[in-house]
Amino acid sequence: MSDSLDTIRREIDDIAAEDGDFYVACADTDERPAPLTGRRFPTEEAANEAADLARSYRATLRESDPDLPEHRLSVYECTDDPPTMVSTRERAAGTRENGLPRTSRSVTLSGDCESEWLRMDNAPLVHVRRDGEPLPDDAVERQLDSKL
Template identity: 40%
Template sequence: MIGTTLLDIADHIESLAADDGEFSLVCARYGDRPVPAAGLRFESRETARAAARATEQYRDTLRRYDPELPFYDVVVRQEFAEPPSESTGRDDDGPTFAPGDGGSPPAELADRIVDGTVHRGPGGDDAPTDRRRADQAGGRGRARDRVEFCHAAAAATFEALSAGGHDRAESAVMNAYFSLAERVADPDDLCLCLLEAMATALDRHLDPGAQASVLADAAERLPEPSEPAAADPVDAAFDRLAAVGLVEGYERVDEAESAAGYGAPTADATVRVSGYALSPADGRVATLPAALELCRRDSRGRTAGIALLGAAGSDATGSDWWVRVDPDAPALDGGPSTASVPSAD
């Protein structure tokens, strides 16, 4: 299955990384850090080049199953850990990406990796389809972030399924995705369908404990969150989902709302989510992306259970929900991958 190949490539890339390296990989056009090299640093330009070639191989392998995976022009960038001698005008303590004593950045900071190869999307346009559509709509950044978030989550979960030997679930994901790819043309919709199909496969083929184990493994395979460890993983997780457009907004329940019947002051949390991008199917809603983000940000690495308490508002499409999150109950409502839609009674 695909996971074995992806695991081999990802392990190779990680073996090239060094904690104190000055070089990293980015997309020359958009500045994105490509999965699976996101967050990794390399001690030399030659090593970074090798990692970039492997990153292209990884993404090409995944693209065999998902033709709409974004194309990146992967380049090496040198990241100076200390500020150069001339002031850059920054007043924070973060790393400074700037040239040394020479004025303008040298060309080597954007050194191309793919040897003269120009990737072309359907129709011969250099720009990938999803980016072109988003540019035309004036929302390139958020649309791009959502597509990349979905693909990163899917890739990590594929790898976890393969590593766990869950062949039936992995095959079910592939079969459902191939069927969807023939009918869903828009890449933004297709990436959401991929997450929905993956969540449904986990729900149907794995018990709650196995689901929690797969998602915990997948969360480990994702890059570390760029922000510091959160005191409240619920807020941090839903902030991330909102930033990439998986939800339009959310709010935590206050004491008055809890007293009205939406939870009580316990270790779990109740959240009102608006504009959730994943749709109900067969009486359940995919909660896999929320479970992954919660696990990434939980200091103990727990996979939280997620349940829907009821619809929030009058949205007939089922995109506004009252959600219960319990970090100590991964088996809540059948497992963390999906949640059942409450009856209207």
């Protein structure tokens, strides 16, 4: 089994490009599972080939670990523009227990795609990605707990 896994990894490495315009990720979580972590591809066709290879790789792994998470892999085009964050704080009615004025904070994140936006009012701001990968749920939960 390890020979075929190594072969698939090499095939993915061969079609990957450090500055490629495409990547493969889970359509539901945006996670890039092994063997796709950190890989980019020069063309959409190469990324589709990598997705097929990754499906084979993960199916082979699943033979020895039936609990391996399943991912619905999709191809995405990389964007050069990271999301923009705009934060505003406005004075609200009343004062806090410490005598300072109450405030209301709004944070809006937006990207270059129509579907890339998020607005939060008076909610804790937490990091959900690191190094281009989604953080595990427990890491986000710890951040939320620390805000309480």
